Amino acid sequence: MSPKASLELVCPAGNLPALKIAVDNGADCVYMGFKDNTNARAFPGLNFDPASAREGVRYAHSKGARVLLALNTFPQSEKWERWQAAVDNAVEFGIDAVILADPGLMGYAAKNYPNLRLHLSVQGSATNYEAINFYHEHFGIRRAVIPRVLSLAQVEQVVKNTPVEIELFGFGGLCVMVEGRCALSSYATGESPNTCGVCSPAKAVRWEQTPKGLESRLNGILLDRYGKDENAGYPTLCKGRFEVNNETYYAIEEPTSLNTLEMLPEMIAMGIAAIKIEGRQRSPAYVEQVTKVWRSAIDAAKRAPDSYAVNPAWMAQLNKVAEGQQNTLGAYHRPWK
Amino acid sequence: MKLALGPILYYWERETTFSFYDEIAASPVDIVYLGETVCSRRHTLRTEDWLEIADKLAAAGKEVVLSSQALIESESDLMTLRRIVSNGKFMVEANDMGAVHLLAAAKLPFVAGPHINTYNPQTLALLADLGAKRWVMPVEMSRDALVHMQAARPAGMETEVFAYGRLPLAFSARCFTARHHNLPKDDCQFRCMDYKNGLTLNTREGQPFLALNGTQTQSASVYNLIGELDAMRETGVDVARVSPQAFFTAKILKLFREVMDNRLPAQSAMQQMTKLMPAQACDGYWHGRPGIEQSYLAAAEDAA
Numbered sequence: 001m002s003p004k005a006s007l008e009l010v011c012p013a014g015n016l017p018a019l020k021i022a023v024d025n026g027a028d029c030v031y032m033g034f035k036d037n038t039n040a041r042a043f044p045g046l047n048f049d050p051a052s053a054r055e056g057v058r059y060a061h062s063k064g065a066r067v068l069l070a071l072n073t074f075p076q077s078e079k080w081e082r083w084q085a086a087v088d089n090a091v092e093f094g095i096d097a098v099i100l101a102d103p104g105l106m107g108y109a110a111k112n113y114p115n116l117r118l119h120l121s122v123q124g125s126a127t128n129y130e131a132i133n134f135y136h137e138h139f140g141i142r143r144a145v146i147p148r149v150l151s152l153a154q155v156e157q158v159v160k161n162t163p164v165e166i167e168l169f170g171f172g173g174l175c176v177m178v179e180g181r182c183a184l185s186s187y188a189t190g191e192s193p194n195t196c197g198v199c200s201p202a203k204a205v206r207w208e209q210t211p212k213g214l215e216s217r218l219n220g221i222l223l224d225r226y227g228k229d230e231n232a233g234y235p236t237l238c239k240g241r242f243e244v245n246n247e248t249y250y251a252i253e254e255p256t257s258l259n260t261l262e263m264l265p266e267m268i269a270m271g272i273a274a275i276k277i278e279g280r281q282r283s284p285a286y287v288e289q290v291t292k293v294w295r296s297a298i299d300a301a302k303r304a305p306d307s308y309a310v311n312p313a314w315m316a317q318l319n320k321v322a323e324g325q326q327n328t329l330g331a332y333h334r335p336w337k
Numbered sequence: 338m339k340l341a342l343g344p345i346l347y348y349w350e351r352e353t354t355f356s357f358y359d360e361i362a363a364s365p366v367d368i369v370y371l372g373e374t375v376c377s378r379r380h381t382l383r384t385e386d387w388l389e390i391a392d393k394l395a396a397a398g399k400e401v402v403l404s405s406q407a408l409i410e411s412e413s414d415l416m417t418l419r420r421i422v423s424n425g426k427f428m429v430e431a432n433d434m435g436a437v438h439l440l441a442a443a444k445l446p447f448v449a450g451p452h453i454n455t456y457n458p459q460t461l462a463l464l465a466d467l468g469a470k471r472w473v474m475p476v477e478m479s480r481d482a483l484v485h486m487q488a489a490r491p492a493g494m495e496t497e498v499f500a501y502g503r504l505p506l507a508f509s510a511r512c513f514t515a516r517h518h519n520l521p522k523d524d525c526q527f528r529c530m531d532y533k534n535g536l537t538l539n540t541r542e543g544q545p546f547l548a549l550n551g552t553q554t555q556s557a558s559v560y561n562l563i564g565e566l567d568a569m570r571e572t573g574v575d576v577a578r579v580s581p582q583a584f585f586t587a588k589i590l591k592l593f594r595e596v597m598d599n600r601l602p603a604q605s606a607m608q609q610m611t612k613l614m615p616a617q618a619c620d621g622y623w624h625g626r627p628g629i630e631q632s633y634l635a636a637a638e639d640a641a
Contacts, residue, residue, distance in 0.1 A: 074456035077485035103434075104459025125454070128409045130418075130435030137438075149510035154410050177554070178408055180454060182507040183477040184547070187556055187628035190621070192477060194454060219627055222540040242546065243539040244517050251538055251549070252513060331510045337522040 007267070008274040009298055010068065010167065011291050014046045018284040019056045023065045025288055026295030030060060031068040031099060033197075033280065038086045039070040040123055041280045042197030050089065057094045066096040070280075072121035073197040074102045084108055091116055099145070100124070101180055103135075110139040120144040122169070123193065125180035129161035136164050143167055143273060147178045152263060152332045156270045165273035171290060171318065172278025174258040174330050176238050184237050189219045200237045207232075216240070257322035258330045261294075261310045264301040286321045293317050338570055338597050340590060341368035341497060343580040344404040344430075346505060346550060348529045351381040357581070358390045362397035364587045365594040368576060369394050370430055372404040372421065374452075376512070376551045377414050378525065384420050391427055404430040407452040408508045408552065428470070441467040451476060451499055452508075458489035465491035473497040473578065476504050476560070479625035480568060487573045495575040501563065501589060502580025503535060503548050503616070504556040504628060513549040525551075533583035534615040545616055546629075556628060558619035561610065564603045564633035565623055566596055585613040607634055 011027035013019035022030045033039030035047040048056060053069075060067045069090045075083035083102070087109045090098050098116060100106045101123035109116055118135075122145040126132045135141040143165040146155060159166050177184070179193070186192035189204040204219040214226045216235035223240030226232045233239070238252040258278070260267070267275065275298065277290050293314045301308045319327070330336055342361060345354065361369060371387050371394075373379050382390075391401040403421050406414060415435070422429055422439045430448040431437045440447040449455055449464045451473040461472060474483055476499050487496065514536055515525035529536075535548030537557050545557035562569065562577070569577060577597070579589055592609060595601035610618075621630030 074454055075459070077457040077482055077489070080457055080459065102454070102456065102460060103463050104457050104461075107459060107463055124434075126434060128415060128433075128435045130415060130438045131409070131433055134434045134438035134441075149408070150410055151510075157412060176511060177507040177509045181407070181452060183475075183504075183628070184507050184554065186477045186622070187504070187506050188546075190625070190627040194456065194475075195477060221544065221546060221629075222542050225541055241541060243541055243543070244536060244549065247517075248541060251517065252554070253511075334523065335521055337511045 007272060007298060007302065009291070009294050010274050010276045011287060012172075012277055012280040012282065013056065013287070014041070014280040014282065015048070015284075016052045016056055018280075018287045019067075020059055021284045021288045022291050023060050023063050025291040027065055027291050029066045029068055029096070029274070030056070031070055031276075031280070032056060033070045034086055034089070036082065036086075037073055037197040038083050040072050040121075040193045040197045041070070042073070043202070043281050046281060050093070053089075053093050053095075061094070068097045068099055068119065069095045070099045070121065071105065072099050072101040072123040074123075074194045075105055076195060087113070087116075097142070106135065106139045106141070117142050119167070120164075121180075122147050123180040125178050127178065129158045132158065132162045132164050136162065145169075145276060147180070148175055148258065149178050149331045151334045151337075152266060152270075155272070155332070159271050166271075167274040167276050168260070168267060168272055169258060169278060170260045170275035170294065172258060173236075174253065174256060174328065176253040188221050188237060200235060205235055254326060256326040256328045257318075259318060259322065259327040260329060260332060261297050261314060261318070263329065263332060264297055265305040265308045268301055268305060282321070289317055289321050338566070338574065339367040339576045340365065340593055340597065341370065341576050341578045342366045342586070342590065343499070343502065343578045344370045344372055344374045345581045346375055346503075346553065346555070347533055347535065347581075347583065348376070348379045348381070348527065348551065349533060349583070350530065351386075354382055355390070357586070358394060360587050362394055362399070364590045366399065366579075366590050368400040368402060370402045370404045372406075374404045374407050374432055375553045376529075377406060377411070377417065378522075379527070379529075379551075384417060388424065388426075395427075401427045402430050402448055403427050404450060405432045405436040407432040407450075408510070409433050409435050410510065430473075437464070437467060444468065446470045448497075449473065451505070456482075458486060461486060461489070461494065462491055465494050469494065471495035471497055471576065473499065476506070477622050477628060480565070480572060480623050481625055483572055483574075490573070496573065497576035497578055498562065498569055498574050499560065500565075500569070500577040500579065501561050501593065502559060502582065504560045504622075505553055506547070506556055506628075507554040509552050509554070512551050513554065514551050517549065537616070556619060558617050558629060558631070559614045560620065560622070560628070561607070561614070561618040561633075562620060562623055563593060563596055563606050563610065565620070566593075566603065582615055584615075588613055604634065
């Protein structure tokens with residue numbers, strides 16, 4: 001089968017119900033994390049313990065879907081064993097591939113489990129084919145997830161120059177910064193995606209009603225202030241309103257969702273191997289809605305790429321669950337930059 | 338301990354950059370990192386110009402290292418990277434794994450820069466095998482974590498710490514300076530040249546928080562570890578890095594040198610620096626705290 005025909009839908013599974021819903025609604029793969037800071041969604045109440053991980057793998061395999069495990073934080077030196085054990089457990093539980101960011105951990109996995117399929121996480125910050133080919137040559141990675149900073153033309157250049165499968169983000173929360181290269185969260189709170197698997201962690205968030213409006217603070221730093229008629233979203237650091245040269249605005253990015261439905265035929269034509277849906281922290285209802293829509297869209301685009309058009313009903317369904325109720329093509333579309 | 342000057346992170350006029358390095362040639366710095374690491378659209382200096390400055394600094398007795406761009410996206414970015422890697426004369430600081438790939442393939446020694454995510458001894462050992470001779474600690478790493486790294490450091494590997502300057506915290510494909518001026522990145526009019534130390538971003542209650550520097554986002558506060566040089570020496574740090582700023586860089590280097598050589602108490606240096614820094618100091622990361630926090634002499638300042 002050519003890669004063009006085999007574009008896969010990769011859906012988020014924050015817990016077992018979400019995993020089952022994703023599989024039932026047509027996900028080719030689901031990705032999940034263990035219940036600790038070995039993955040970049042180390043949120044309280046989320047993720048899989050050994051029993052639910054085994055059950056998730058059993059369920060997915062019984063329905064012909066595969067399970068990917070995100071081990072995509074950077075092992076902190078004094079706790080290395082935790083990440084190493086996570087790789088060992090992934091193999092034991094029958095996980096189909098591990099998604100890694102740390103070169104040291106990749107070395108461990110490649111050496112000890114030569115048959116384990118390795119994916120380079122978006123947290124690995126590989127934005128060009130020389131970087132991706134580095135991981136291919138040294139660790140035999142099979143797939144790389146590209147940070148959400150390249151234009152579609154730049155992605156195509158990558159695809160043409162690497163034997164590694166390329167996975168792109170298609171929908172969900174949008175990181176404006178190159179993943180794996182953003183320490184804004186630790187600058188404010190002491191914890192970042194790289195070191196702790198969190199960004200703008202909930203425990204550092206404070207909401208306060210004041211005479212000036214509803215204020216959101218991260219470790220005491222004012223991220224935004226909302227008027228009566230404004231929707232207040234989760235206070236992610238880079239999506240607050242700030243003051244630059246006496247002008248107050250979304251200086252880094254608006255609260256918005258990435259949505260690339262309209263680019264699907266182009267992505268298929270250039271040989272993208274997989275589309276990833278963001279949102280392991282979101283509800284099973286979100287996973288259900290998004291999986292359904294993207295399954296329909298991918299099937300439609302594969303069936304008849306030339307006559308493919310985005311169904312307005314799909315957009316309506318996605319808009320209901322989108323962050324900030326706004327969509328963007330992000331960096332895939334050059335003017336965003 | 339050696340003193341290094343990091344690459345200029347801002348976009349300055351050509352003449353400013355040349356005269357800056359004339360002053361640096363006469364300053365008490367041991368190692369100078371050169372090149373454009375932030376944005377490939379910046380072009381007042383081409384690779385040949387950087388090589389010319391490199392020769393001058395080498396003639397003045399400095400160890401010169403050419404720094405590669407952190408975010409490499411396009412084929413032309415890769416062409417620039419290949420030119421730097423094959424310069425034939427100076428060591429290269431790799432700031433992404435694409436650079437590591439090319440340097441390792443060419444069997445060239447290199448510096449693993451601050452934008453390579455070296456968070457554990459296993460990764461450091463891998464980099465050593467690939468030819469790294471020095472590594473620069475990620476800016477968010479604490480002293481305690483560094484102690485673990487140092488205990489397992491490969492033979493012959495030097496350790497460098499970003500010890501002064503607005504912290505390079507994040508990279509994006511988007512240009513936040515152009516965004517501030519409502520300009521598309523492709524027609525940015527090089528507005529970052531107007532902000533020689535970056536463009537400060539404040540919270541809505543006026544707290545300086547970050548600094549916009551084109552596609553790079555920095556801390557508004559100036560990371561300053563001059564009070565920690567003894568602790569760095571105890572940890573076996575070989576090199577302390579000062580990041581260039583538009584004014585007084587040579588004075589900052591001189592103060593670091595004097596404290597390193599035990600000719601000036603760190604407290605006096607810190608007091609002199611308050612007039613030389615473009616913003617207030619921070620040192621939280623070193624202490625395993627939020628980076629924005631400041632502990633050294635903070636109590637004394639509060640009392641004053």
